[in-house]
Amino acid sequence: MTSMLIVGVGGQGAILFSKILTEALVEKGYDVKMSEVHGMAQRGGSVSTQVRFGKKVLSPIIGLGEADILVSLEEMESARYCSYLKPGAIAIINRYRLLPGSLADGKESYPEGIVDFMSAHFETHLVEAAAAAQALGNSRCMNLVLLGAMSNLEAFKDLDWETVIRRSVPQRLLDLNLKAFEAGRALPW
Amino acid sequence: MPKHLYSGNEAVARGAYEAGVKVCSAYPGTPSTEIFESLPQYEPALYCEWAPNEKVALEVAYGASIANVRSMCAMKHVGLNVAADPMFTAAYNGVGAGFVIITADDPDMHSSQNEQDNRRYAEFAKIPMLEPSDSLECQAFIKEAFEISERFDVPVIFRMTTRLCHSKSLIELHEPIEIESKPYSRNASKFVSTPANARRNHASLEKKLADLEAFSNASPLNQEIDNPGATIGVISSSVAFLYAQEAFGDKASYLKLGLTFPLPMDRIRQFASRFERVIVIEELEPFMETAIRAAGIECEGKAMTGKIYELNPQLVEQRVLGIQKPYVACPIKLPARAPSLCPGCPHRGFFYALSQNADYVICGDIGCYTLGCAPPLNAMDSVVCMGGGFTLAHGMAKAFEMLGDKRHKVFGVLGDSTFFHSGLTGASEIIYNSSSVIPCILDNRITGMTGQQDNPGTGRNLMGGSAPVLDIEAILRSMGYDKVLVVDPWKLDEVKAAIKEALDHEGHCALIAKRPCLLIKGAPRTARRFAVDTQVCKACRKCLKLGCGAISMKEGKSSIDPVLCGGCSLCAQTCPFGAIKEA
Incomplete structure (x- = not known):
């Protein structure tokens, strides 16, 4: 069984990411469970969804030291959830910084050394999703860029991504999201 | 299938x-x-x-x-x-x-x-x-x-x-x-x-x-899952059962309960008699454990699992079996990323105006606007339950009256959906047992925090049909509020003037801050965005007091993220130097 954590900041699209991922895993015949948090957590706070898949999944959620793969839509959030990872697990990190409200006054700066710390302890893959998304003219599709990058992992090699994206995204945003996915898939891994 | x-x-x-x-x-x-x-x-x-x-x-x-x-x-x-x-x-x-x-x-x-x-x-x-x-x-x-x-x-x-x-x-x-x-x-x-x-x-x-x-006792909703040779008997229900099953694996046999009241005590007694250890895995209160013990059946549970917060498989494993999986904690101090009012949120202007006077006592309520309590606004004294905003305020006002305290001015603040939920009774209380409380309704035309549901004030129902719109202003007037001021919370001067007028009013005055939530599907949005003229900005940080997620200090000057900006213009209204203008 594989346990995953998809983390980011409210509004970055962690839930759509997880929805597409889980639907693709179901198509492939896996037992899948996914857990998300609603309500207060949406308003610009730190968010996480958990996805578990395999032959048979029991609990929908995990605890410390149990995740195999972390996908972080924001740089610092990867470190916030790193204790949920098995040592040496895979971490896919968007090199994108969103300043938390607590730092808006400029008195303290965004913490440095996150990527070095993550790279030292985990099999870390850095993704420049912001640049890829901006090249497509919409920074809000970073989540699909990350999904495309993640699809290069062995565990997801032959999932039917396109079919699932087609039915998960509104028609007017479909072309953008498909391009974002492909852009992510083509990024150096 | x-x-x-x-x-x-x-x-x-x-x-x-x-x-x-x-x-x-x-x-x-x-x-x-x-x-x-x-x-x-x-x-x-x-x-x-x-x-x-x-x-x-x-x-x-x-x-x-x-x-x-x-x-x-x-x-x-x-x-x-x-x-x-x-x-x-x-x-x-x-x-x-x-x-x-x-x-x-x-x-x-x-x-x-x-x-x-x-x-x-x-x-x-x-x-x-x-x-x-x-x-x-x-x-x-x-x-x-x-x-x-x-x-x-x-x-x-x-x-x-x-x-x-x-x-x-x-x-x-x-x-x-x-x-x-x-x-x-x-x-x-x-x-x-x-x-x-x-x-x-x-x-x-x-x-x-x-x-x-x-x-x-006979129902298949309650079932046993036997693992040969297991010496531990686990009794569990709800999602906690899955946590237990993952933590104990085949080291335990399980009595998995789907019908938990009345508990199948005969089944439990029979199950428990087969094991050296009987452990109850449940979240929160020892609901099953207490009843099982009271029936004279020995079991363990809450002394290990604890009765606050939620469980997960790893916590069950750690607290009951003493197994801790290795993990790496981040040594770098990470700043908090707490939820906050959205950029452009209509609630911000109202709380900002209230936050300007330390003598204002603000009894808040349950909804997005609870976030008015967060720094830097810090505009809330209490939040307890749905509808409590008006009535806690009434109680505090009566206490100040008894103490002869004329300094504190008490505001009860709740949203439109909460008003219809249980604010109506509090609004009646303020009139009936006359207090100086100023009830304020932050009417964003939707039930916001739970994700945009309709309510009696929105004109639509759950099945997508149109519905009559209950008029909050008319309701308040009919109760006996002889002054009801409706303001646009994007206009700070209007809000401030209304607060003053309400405080000066002899009779009963209520305030309605009315503007639709920006997240309502199809709601009119402004295309205008605001930007800082860094030549004019004196870095006084006054705009930061709004607690808007779009505003931060960059290279010593205030800066507005155009993607996040909601176009409310509150920052432009608060800037003492006129450094913030429409982009």
């Missing part, structure tokens, strides 16, 4: 539809909201609505049950406090057709003000209770709930938790069953709760509970 990923909430809605439910009423509340958001797709087989509050929802569903159709209501855990009054008496009376009360508890308080364990309500109100563990059981158990309700002539509590409501797992879809409707005929001795009827009904309820315990 194809399998579909359904959340627990979606699966309950699907199962209820398949069970032939006809009338459904709820008030939105995390984590229960999506049950009712997924009901309209099953029209016209069923009717569903957002009620103004949970008590109304429970009464509506109960009325439908008396009229002989299957019915259900849903609410978050604290909502059942509001709905408790009719529930206790409905238990005495019994039902017409199947009647199910869904409570969604929130262990860990992901989006709640407490983590009360509503299983206690089942015992307190003498109502049988089902607890599913995953989406498949949500779908199957809700059907059982209607069956049990009809067979034993009782309401049934269907208890869910956040991790069940918001976790998706696979289910198969079935066709709805056809239910033959029974004609209605008056049954006053059953449904008119006079003392004479209630005495008889209480006695009959006790008899039903004895029958239900026998049913529970």
Whole structure:
């Protein structure tokens, strides 16, 4: 069984990411469970969804030291959830910084050394999703860029991504999201 | 048969539809909201609505049950406090057709003000209770709930938790069953709760509970999962069962309980007798453990698992088996990333205006606007429960009156949906027992925090139809507020002037800050964006006092993120140097 954590900041699209991922895993015949948090957590706070898949999944959620793969839509959030990872697990990190409200006054700066710390302890893959998304003219599709990058992992090699994206995204945003996915898939891994 | 990923909430809605439910009423509340958001797709087989509050929802569903159709209501855990009054008496009376009360508890308080364990309500109100563990059981158990309700002539509590409501797992879809409707005929001795009827009904309820315990002992809702050679017997229910199963694996055998009130005590006694150790795994209160011990059966549980916050497989493993998996903690100090009012949120301007005077006492309420408490606004003295904003304010004002304190000015602040939920009674209280409180309604034309649900003020209903718009201003005037000021919270001068006018007013004055939430689908939005002229900016940081997520200091000057900016212009209005202008 594989346990995953998809983390980011409210509004970055962690839930759509997880929805597409889980639907693709179901198509492939896996037992899948996914857990998300609603309500207060949406308003610009730190968010996480958990996805578990395999032959048979029991609990929908995990605890410390149990995740195999972390996908972080924001740089610092990867470190916030790193204790949920098995040592040496895979971490896919968007090199994108969103300043938390607590730092808006400029008195303290965004913490440095996150990527070095993550790279030292985990099999870390850095993704420049912001640049890829901006090249497509919409920074809000970073989540699909990350999904495309993640699809290069062995565990997801032959999932039917396109079919699932087609039915998960509104028609007017479909072309953008498909391009974002492909852009992510083509990024150096 | 194809399998579909359904959340627990979606699966309950699907199962209820398949069970032939006809009338459904709820008030939105995390984590229960999506049950009712997924009901309209099953029209016209069923009717569903957002009620103004949970008590109304429970009464509506109960009325439908008396009229002989299957019915259900849903609410978050604290909502059942509001709905408790009719529930206790409905238990005495019994039902017409199947009647199910869904409570969604929130262990860990992901989006709640407490983590009360509503299983206690089942015992307190003498109502049988089902607890599913995953989406498949949500779908199957809700059907059982209607069956049990009809067979034993009782309401049934269907208890869910956040991790069940918001976790998706696979289910198969079935066709709805056809239910033959029974004609209605008056049954006053059953449904008119006079003392004479209630005495008889209480006695009959006790008899039903004895029958239900026998049913529970035999029911397949409670099942044993045996692992040969296991020396530990685990008794568990709800999603905690899955945590236990993952933590103990085949080291334990399990008694997995789906019908947890009345507990199947004979089954439990028989199961427990086979093991050296019997461990109860449950979240929050020792609901099962206490009852099992009281029956003279030895077991362990809460001394190890704890009774606060939620569990997970790793916590069960660590606390019960003493196994800690290795993990790496981040040594770098990470700044908090707390939720905050959205950029452009209409609530911000109102709280900013109130935050300017330290003598203002602000009794807040439950909703997005609870976030007015967060720094840098810090504009809140109390938040307790739905509707409490007005009435706590009245109490504080009376206390200041008794103390001769004229310095503090008390504001009660709540939203439009909360006003209809339980603000109306508080607004009456302020008039009836005259206090100086200024009730304020932050009318953003929607129920915001739970994700944009309609309410009596929005003009639409749950099934997508149009509805009459209840006029908050007219309601307040009819109560006796001789001055009701309606302001646009994007205009700070207007808000400040209204606050002053309200404080100076001799009679009773109420304030309505009216502007639609930016997240309402199809709501008009402004295209304007604001930017800082860094040549003019003196870095005084006044704009940062708004606590807007779009504004931060960059290279020593204020800066506005054009993607995040909501166009409210509050920053431009607060800048003393005119450095912020429309971009």
